Amino acid sequence: xxxxxxxxxxxxxxxxxxxxxxxxxxxxxxxxxxxxxxxxxxxxxxxxxxxxxxxxxxxxxxxxxxxxxxxxxxxxxxxxxxxxxxxxxxxxxxxxxxxxxxxxxxxxxxxxxxxxxxxxxxxxxxxxxxxxxxxxxxxxxxxxxxxxxxxxxxxxxxxxxxxxxxxxxxxxxxxxxxxxxxxxxxxxxxxxxxxxxxxxxxxxxxxxxxxxxxxxxxxxxxxxxxxxxxxxxxxxxxxxxxxxxxxxxxxxxxxxxxxxxxxxxxxxxxxxxxxxxxxxxxxxxxxxxxxxxxxxxxxxxxxxxxxxxxxxxxxxxxxxxxxxxxxxxxxxxxxxxxxxxxxxxxxxxxxxxxxxxxxxxxxxxxxxxxxxxxxxx
Amino acid sequence: xxxxxxxxxxxxxxxxxxxxxxxxxxxxxxxxxxxxxxxxxxxxxxxxxxxxxxxxxxxxxxxxxxxxxxxxxxxxxxxxxxxxxxxxxxxxxxxxxxxxxxxxxxxxxxxxxxxxxxxxxxxxxxxxxxxxxxxxxxxxxxxxxxxxxxxxxxxxxxxxxxxxxxxxxxxxxxxxxxxxxxxxxxxxxxxxxxxxxxxxxxxxxxxxxxxxxxxxxxxxxxxxxxxxxxxxxxxxxxxxxxxxxxxxxxxxxxxxxxxxxxxxxxxxxxxxxxxxxxxxxxxxxxxxxxxxxxxxxxxxxxxxxxxxxxxxxxxxxxxxxxxxxxxxxxxxxxxxxxxxxxxxxxxxxxxxxxxxxxxxxxxxxxxxxxxxxxxxxxxxxxxxxxxxxxxxxxxxxx
Numbered sequence: 001x002x003x004x005x006x007x008x009x010x011x012x013x014x015x016x017x018x019x020x021x022x023x024x025x026x027x028x029x030x031x032x033x034x035x036x037x038x039x040x041x042x043x044x045x046x047x048x049x050x051x052x053x054x055x056x057x058x059x060x061x062x063x064x065x066x067x068x069x070x071x072x073x074x075x076x077x078x079x080x081x082x083x084x085x086x087x088x089x090x091x092x093x094x095x096x097x098x099x100x101x102x103x104x105x106x107x108x109x110x111x112x113x114x115x116x117x118x119x120x121x122x123x124x125x126x127x128x129x130x131x132x133x134x135x136x137x138x139x140x141x142x143x144x145x146x147x148x149x150x151x152x153x154x155x156x157x158x159x160x161x162x163x164x165x166x167x168x169x170x171x172x173x174x175x176x177x178x179x180x181x182x183x184x185x186x187x188x189x190x191x192x193x194x195x196x197x198x199x200x201x202x203x204x205x206x207x208x209x210x211x212x213x214x215x216x217x218x219x220x221x222x223x224x225x226x227x228x229x230x231x232x233x234x235x236x237x238x239x240x241x242x243x244x245x246x247x248x249x250x251x252x253x254x255x256x257x258x259x260x261x262x263x264x265x266x267x268x269x270x271x272x273x274x275x276x277x278x279x280x281x282x283x284x285x286x287x288x289x290x291x292x293x294x295x296x297x298x299x300x301x302x303x304x305x306x307x308x309x310x311x312x313x314x315x316x317x318x319x320x321x322x323x324x325x326x327x328x329x330x331x332x333x334x335x336x337x338x339x340x341x342x343x344x345x346x347x348x349x350x351x352x353x354x355x356x357x358x359x360x361x362x363x364x365x366x367x368x369x370x371x372x373x374x375x376x377x
Numbered sequence: 378x379x380x381x382x383x384x385x386x387x388x389x390x391x392x393x394x395x396x397x398x399x400x401x402x403x404x405x406x407x408x409x410x411x412x413x414x415x416x417x418x419x420x421x422x423x424x425x426x427x428x429x430x431x432x433x434x435x436x437x438x439x440x441x442x443x444x445x446x447x448x449x450x451x452x453x454x455x456x457x458x459x460x461x462x463x464x465x466x467x468x469x470x471x472x473x474x475x476x477x478x479x480x481x482x483x484x485x486x487x488x489x490x491x492x493x494x495x496x497x498x499x500x501x502x503x504x505x506x507x508x509x510x511x512x513x514x515x516x517x518x519x520x521x522x523x524x525x526x527x528x529x530x531x532x533x534x535x536x537x538x539x540x541x542x543x544x545x546x547x548x549x550x551x552x553x554x555x556x557x558x559x560x561x562x563x564x565x566x567x568x569x570x571x572x573x574x575x576x577x578x579x580x581x582x583x584x585x586x587x588x589x590x591x592x593x594x595x596x597x598x599x600x601x602x603x604x605x606x607x608x609x610x611x612x613x614x615x616x617x618x619x620x621x622x623x624x625x626x627x628x629x630x631x632x633x634x635x636x637x638x639x640x641x642x643x644x645x646x647x648x649x650x651x652x653x654x655x656x657x658x659x660x661x662x663x664x665x666x667x668x669x670x671x672x673x674x675x676x677x678x679x680x681x682x683x684x685x686x687x688x689x690x691x692x693x694x695x696x697x698x699x700x701x702x703x704x705x706x707x708x709x710x711x712x713x714x715x716x717x718x719x720x721x722x723x724x725x726x727x728x729x730x731x732x733x734x735x736x737x738x739x740x741x742x743x744x745x746x747x748x749x750x751x752x753x754x755x756x757x758x759x760x761x762x763x764x765x766x767x768x769x770x771x772x773x774x775x
Binding site: 013017018019020021022023025026027028029032039040041042043044045046047049050056060064078079080082083084109110111112113307328349350351352 | 381382383384385386387388389390408409410411413414417420421432433434435438470471472474475476501502503504505506507508
């Protein structure tokens with residue numbers, strides 16, 4: 001959630017004691033910097049929680065807003081407010097009434113995974129701030145689901161925007177990296193949305209429902225795949241229908257032909273599968289995700305992982321030839337003697353590997369995909 | 378920043394040590410978000426084999442069933458782990474404070490089910506920071522709660538710190554000269570039996586505030602007397618501390634003349650390098666930042682500010698002394714980072730502590746953390762060496 005709001009002039013208050021904010025700052029935000037003050041800890045304490053002192057949070061928010069002059073305020077929950085039933089939307093209304101500044105209340109709980117928070121944030125931003133389209137931007141695209149927790153902070157956001165621009169598209173909004181509130185306001189001026197992670201799907205569907213803007217789910221990984229994404233975007237512009245970048249020509253797995261396991265965000269993993277196919281590797285590949293699978297994107301054999309134990313059971317059963325996954329996964333003992341390639345996912349391995357997230361577009365990725373396709377057992 | 382809100386300085390890549398009992402296993406029972414950093418830290422610290430997580434859901438909390446899940450998780454771990462842990466450190470988080478978990482019943486149930494294994498519940502609950510005993514102190518107390526009474530020997534325990542005094546410190550020969558046969562700390566225990574031997578020690582030296590509650594409880598349970606000797610950089614106070622230790626051990630106090638002279642020389646050397654640099658001391662470097670600042674002022678350093686986002690009453694006397702001596706000295710005791718960035722301190726300063734160095738982008742950064750490893754005259758020598766080194770080199774900030 002905080003990561004999705006980082007780029008905005010937004011005052012984020014987390015109603016926690018300290019650990020939740022510390023987790024975000026140290027482990028989930030590679031862009032955190034001295035010059036940014038986006039996220040503050042509200043220092044929740046036992047007595048305040050027991051006595052239901054929501055008024056304290058309201059006062060802190062009002063005082064901080066006077067000092068920081070944010071475009072909007074976001075109030076976030078954590079496990080303790082979740083179990084005592086704090087009404088964040090209600091508190092947000094009170095803060096907004098006192099400050100006159102748009103305020104969003106999010107009942108985040110700490111029991112869910114990051115993708116749910118990003119999804120909530122993007123959806124709320126669009127519902128609250130996006131204006132009805134006045135003059136659609138020709139070939140305008142709104143990117144949804146761009147976060148450092150999926151793409152790192154090493155330039156993938158710019159590279160994706162560049163890949164679209166190079167193919168004749170105009171990026172209207174880039175949510176939520178390299179963005180600002182004005183981009184959210186103009187999001188419906190785009191003629192099509194590009195969803196690059198699963199957490200952007202809900203917002204894309206809301207744009208589709210409200211303003212008939214179709215979406216394409218896919219990431220322009222390597223040049224060939226980027227061309228394919230551009231093709232799908234043009235198709236969507238032409239007929240107004242949403243699409244998913246997914247290969248359909250992969251060879252089926254069989255008892256003597258075990259698939260490779262690709263663990264990651266589903267929207268990103270699907271294009272990777274397609275990119276391998278486009279690079280001449282038709283062998284079977286299953287996508288698995290710890291963060292759920294969207295039925296519209298799921299292919300036969302894809303797996304929604306219940307947890308690490310589930311993944312371990314699958315790997316130990318020997319049903320996969322190898323894996324492309326975060327290094328914390330590829331280094332699991334059952335994969336030790338199998339083919340494996342690291343693809344760091346900061347939502348999994350955090351600061352341990354976030355500097356190693358590769359640029360997903362460009363020559364290097366083209367070469368990497370050729371190599372993977374050739375190397376695979 | 379408004380009152381009651383904290384800005385967090387990122388500690389990307391900075392070490393954070395978790396204390397553990399040898400041959401024990403830590404089981405964190407918490408929401409997924411709470412366990413994330415403990416898991417990453419365990420990987421970083423090379424202790425991941427000793428840590429497991431039982432993630433609970435909102436449904437588990439509502440049903441109250443998660444206490445039963447703990448026993449099953451322990452059973453699974455005892456079957457999987459080799460060697461079999463002798464003890465379990467069961468960590469619960471803030472939410473547990475509101476769920477009314479019967480901790481004694483939980484431990485009794487586990488001990489009955491797994492009779493050859495010891496258990497204790499640890500609370501990671503900063504939400505209880507407003508309680509009578511801070512969470513960090515309660516965690517330290519739990520660490521020693523596994524100790525069982527033993528016949529006393531000539532050992533001494535060091536409590537409270539995460540890093541023990543440098544092995545080259547005069548503390549160790551000093552203790553030997555006072556008749557101490559073994560110096561023990563949880564960080565140097567390699568087996569559970571070794572750890573249990575801490576119960577045989579005749580004295581606890583508490584080197585950091587965080588260990589005081591543990592020492593009180595050990596005195597009550599095991600009859601081990603204790604002395605509180607926080608790190609100090611004042612040579613006379615160091616002398617007094619050694620006298621306190623010698624008195625507690627009933628031994629004459631060795632003079633430590635050469636060690637004191639070495640410290641005096643190191644001070645003169647550091648002063649020669651940093652005499653003209655404005656100095657900022659912050660509470661991430663020293664548990665008693667005012668005591669450190671006061672000592673530096675007495676030695677002739679150009680004290681420019683004290684940034685004490687966190688400080689304790691034990692530091693009160695030095696704070697009062699310092700403000701009386703230097704009434705215009707900025708003393709910044711809040712988490713408002715603007716306080717320090719906006720008070721006119723130049724980047725070309727010597728910042729002792731990461732927090733002030735980071736906020737100021739200080740050209741000269743003395744990287745010490747919570748006095749770690751620094752004790753006695755040798756601690757002064759090491760500090761002065763680092764000051765001299767920082768004064769002679771420029772820190773680059775990305």
